[in-house]
Amino acid sequence: MVMKIPDLFRKLARGPQIITLKDAAIISAFTGVSPGDLVVDAGTGSGFLAIYLGNLVRPSGRLVSYEKRGDFAKLARRNVEKAGLGKYVEIKQKDIFEGIDEKDVDVITLDMPEPWHAVKHAKKALKDGGFLVGYVPTVEQVRQFVLECRKSGLKHEQTVECVVREMLVGERGTRPQTKGIMHTGYLTFVRK
Amino acid sequence: MVMKIPDLFRKLARGPQIITLKDAAIISAFTGVSPGDLVVDAGTGSGFLAIYLGNLVRPSGRLVSYEKRGDFAKLARRNVEKAGLGKYVEIKQKDIFEGIDEKDVDVITLDMPEPWHAVKHAKKALKDGGFLVGYVPTVEQVRQFVLECRKSGLKHEQTVECVVREMLVGERGTRPQTKGIMHTGYLTFVRK
Amino acid sequence: MVMKIPDLFRKLARGPQIITLKDAAIISAFTGVSPGDLVVDAGTGSGFLAIYLGNLVRPSGRLVSYEKRGDFAKLARRNVEKAGLGKYVEIKQKDIFEGIDEKDVDVITLDMPEPWHAVKHAKKALKDGGFLVGYVPTVEQVRQFVLECRKSGLKHEQTVECVVREMLVGERGTRPQTKGIMHTGYLTFVRK
Amino acid sequence: MVMKIPDLFRKLARGPQIITLKDAAIISAFTGVSPGDLVVDAGTGSGFLAIYLGNLVRPSGRLVSYEKRGDFAKLARRNVEKAGLGKYVEIKQKDIFEGIDEKDVDVITLDMPEPWHAVKHAKKALKDGGFLVGYVPTVEQVRQFVLECRKSGLKHEQTVECVVREMLVGERGTRPQTKGIMHTGYLTFVRK
Numbered sequence A, B, C, D: 001m002v003m004k005i006p007d008l009f010r011k012l013a014r015g016p017q018i019i020t021l022k023d024a025a026i027i028s029a030f031t032g033v034s035p036g037d038l039v040v041d042a043g044t045g046s047g048f049l050a051i052y053l054g055n056l057v058r059p060s061g062r063l064v065s066y067e068k069r070g071d072f073a074k075l076a077r078r079n080v081e082k083a084g085l086g087k088y089v090e091i092k093q094k095d096i097f098e099g100i101d102e103k104d105v106d107v108i109t110l111d112m113p114e115p116w117h118a119v120k121h122a123k124k125a126l127k128d129g130g131f132l133v134g135y136v137p138t139v140e141q142v143r144q145f146v147l148e149c150r151k152s153g154l155k156h157e158q159t160v161e162c163v164v165r166e167m168l169v170g171e172r173g174t175r176p177q178t179k180g181i182m183h184t185g186y187l188t189f190v191r192k
Helices: A005-011 A021-031 A048-057 A070-082 A115-125 A139-151 B005-011 B021-031 B048-057 B070-082 B115-125 B139-151 C005-011 C021-031 C048-057 C070-082 C115-125 C139-151 D005-011 D021-031 D048-057 D070-082 D115-125 D139-151
Strands: A038-042 A062-066 A089-092 A105-110 A126-136 A155-170 A173-176 A179-181 A186-191 B038-042 B062-066 B089-092 B105-110 B126-136 B155-170 B173-176 B179-181 B186-191 C038-042 C062-066 C089-092 C105-110 C126-136 C155-170 C173-176 C179-181 C186-191 D038-042 D062-066 D089-092 D105-110 D126-136 D155-170 D173-176 D179-181 D186-191
Touching: A005 A021, A005 A048, A005 B021, A021 A048, A021 A105, A021 A126, A021 A155, A021 A186, A021 B005, A021 B021, A038 A048, A038 A115, A048 A062, A048 A070, A048 A089, A048 A105, A070 A089, A105 A115, A115 A126, A115 A139, A126 A139, A139 A155, A139 A186, A139 B155, A139 B173, A139 C173, A139 D139, A155 A179, A155 B139, A173 B139, A173 C139, B005 B021, B005 B048, B021 B048, B021 B105, B021 B126, B021 B155, B021 B186, B038 B048, B038 B115, B048 B062, B048 B070, B048 B089, B048 B105, B070 B089, B105 B115, B115 B126, B115 B139, B126 B139, B139 B155, B139 B186, B139 C139, B139 D173, B155 B179, B173 D139, C005 C021, C005 C048, C005 D021, C021 C048, C021 C105, C021 C126, C021 C155, C021 C186, C021 D005, C021 D021, C038 C048, C038 C115, C048 C062, C048 C070, C048 C089, C048 C105, C070 C089, C105 C115, C115 C126, C115 C139, C126 C139, C139 C155, C139 C186, C139 D155, C139 D173, C155 C179, C155 D139, C173 D139, D005 D021, D005 D048, D021 D048, D021 D105, D021 D126, D021 D155, D021 D186, D038 D048, D038 D115, D048 D062, D048 D070, D048 D089, D048 D105, D070 D089, D105 D115, D115 D126, D115 D139, D126 D139, D139 D155, D139 D186, D155 D179
Parallel strands: A038 A062, A038 A105, A062 A089, A105 A126, B038 B062, B038 B105, B062 B089, B105 B126, C038 C062, C038 C105, C062 C089, C105 C126, D038 D062, D038 D105, D062 D089, D105 D126
Antiparallel strands: A126 A186, A155 A173, A155 A186, A155 B155, A179 C179, B126 B186, B155 B173, B155 B186, B179 D179, C126 C186, C155 C173, C155 C186, C155 D155, D126 D186, D155 D173, D155 D186
């Protein structure tokens, strides 16, 4: 049987909390990540978002993921190798608040507690029309990130939350699942 | 400014009701559509799902979309050309209920009122581990599709609905949008 | 400290699954249960909906709850006494499918797997403008109940589901709860 | 046909934006408003929440609603009379920030932009175990209200939002409504 991204998400080693498939889906769709794109991601964590997006930019594109912690960077590199994406995904052990080395970036994703500190670097690194995405759990973080982006002259397109609810198709009838995930994080989309 | 998938979704010509970006996102993520994949889609409609998925399988993959109505097929072909995906996306004017010509297909998506009639063809065309996706608005359609898939020996992985809610970040505070889309369709994921 | 309905819901003895406070709230609001009303409820279960609505019809109204199982009726009677509502709430050990003894009823609530069998009795017992409410977990049950009501000449006003999501106000920010109840049951409101 | 609360909500005169039936429902259920209770409400607006709760405290209870604007107070009084609740509901033209005249209050509801200014008065007026409810649209208002309540020694029980989604039962199947109300306000429950 083929190994697909949803399979990988179940099998890779988990360190820090990983992004859900639904949120990775909305990030890639709302920014239009495509083959050939240059994507920058931070912080890497276990590397799941890097792997998800890195898979989509193949074969001519590239994903660079910034992670300041050595243990996370190592874990993520192992996961990238297991996913067979070593050629396309680079895990860089560096704090993104110190700057972004890449230029003309299509999409930058920030999965960290204080993404606003990376806004000025993101603005410089993005190509015109490129997207910056912030992924944070609280409303206060959303607000601080959006205000910083607006101050920097980036255009706030939208902030959304995505809820996926399962429908159970059983012998006794069809009904939504009783309990489930009600919140992971807010996704903020900003454009240069 | 670069033209990205989200931009395309706003600019292409619309005939029949089109799939939302959120649902296209969940379909691609939960099936792991990737560069190099062979994807079959039906019915084409305006071609938005074909374009969304066709963009992701580039450059070595291919998407074939079945549409029985000539006017829709024509409209979809124009949209595919505008999207610059003519090399990767083929719109085939044919009723998918009469059979699927492709073999070893990675993902098949069915956006039509009675997807259960295509299950036996889908089963034959899919590679092992490949995904079949049904996209229908009512619970009764979900049920009939799932039961037909189970009868055919395909594995029902899950049926979900995806709700995206916008958070407004305004001068007077942060709050969810007042009105919005509460339902588009149920997404059913089945695997060979 | 005073003992209020929300406190009671936490303290009463639980046998069969009890209705949630949110659903009891929507039932009472969408039917306008008020002091002086005559309300009929079935099946009683632990008696929580009977207690919730019985509390609201005081002092001149009355609630009669039908329960065919002796053990549930006994448990419910104990809960009614603990709630101090013995004067207003009567637990009747009888199958509602055999008929409703009361006349000119304001509101009838049915919390049971096959509420459609009680529709003809409910129609006879309700006053003009009175409400019949069905509370069931699956979509198939909703449909069968609504179709039976329409066939009987009752007016289907609406079927709804109610989702309550908690917002956590913590030191590190404000955010929705991570996990929670995504579905309890559908509430169908029908009127004579 | 009898005139019930849901009918009244459709027929009364509307000035300022009125509370939805779902939110009135959750407020009454989560605070356990009952016959005999003394309830204080502010600001009155069109008087819908006053009427909803005033109807439930009959005949031995009472609701007093504070409204500083004369035009709103007048409109609300007319609505109270039309609802036949003149004996139980008093509309007081007074700014609640200047104090609450009532003592031993069971429930206080605040539907206004800056409810935190009323917290110290509410604390004095509430009986032990009594509830204070804040109803505001933005997260920032929720936070400021909750923090002020905690500072005052009141116990924050929970903040929730309530979403009601309609299921359409049509000839072609059963499905959730396409568009609808996604947000009205957050309900904060605090207890003395």
